[in-house]
Amino acid sequence: MARKEYAASEARAEGLGFRIGGRVHGNTFEPHRLLQFAKARNLQAELMNLAFQVNFTEERSIYDEETLASMAVEVGLYEAAVRELLNDGDAYAEDVRADERQAAELGAGGVPFFMRDRQYGVAGLQSVELFTQALEPAWQNRPAARH
Incomplete structure (x- = not known):
């Protein structure tokens, strides 16, 4: 069994709705910037859980601005602030890069x-x-x- 199928099988065995067939893949830098924004407002866990649900259960893209903004609003972030963040490519970028460096070190x-x-x-x-x-x-x- 391939790695992806094994992961999906294990997730389903634990009662998680995890699919791999039609999932959209992309660069996660923007979702991670939004997660850093949510973290500063104590909503990171909520946004992460919703992003996993949208990506792995509903197999919808989390890589476009509309989905990111929609998810952010759903967890309690202000849409105008989220759109401002998404239009400013530097906002929280260093925080994401610091996490990437730390992950590489680990x-x-x-x-x-x-x-x-x-x-x-x-x-x-x-x-x-x-x-x-x-x-x-x-x-x-x-x-x-x-x-």
Whole structure:
């Protein structure tokens, strides 16, 4: 079974609506700039979840301005601010590039790639056991909770 089919099969086994047949592929730089914008407004997780749903479940493109703006508004961002961001190619670009550099330093060569505490990374579709093994050092080395 090819890698993509395996990923889709594993996702479906976990109850996730994941499709690979008609999905549109493209450059993710603009969606990542929008995610950085959403992060500054504490809406990154919501936007990321919606982007995954649109891309992997609904198999719609997340690479055009209209879809990006629509998703942003759906999670609570102001459309005018989003369109201003999308028209300014420099806005949040350095934040995205910094993430790309960090991912490269951690060995990310593709997606998916999961990072914890900007230090611990797990590449690709992996078993629960491997994720647990990879996240144990992050848990053990976390800073003490402050009260």
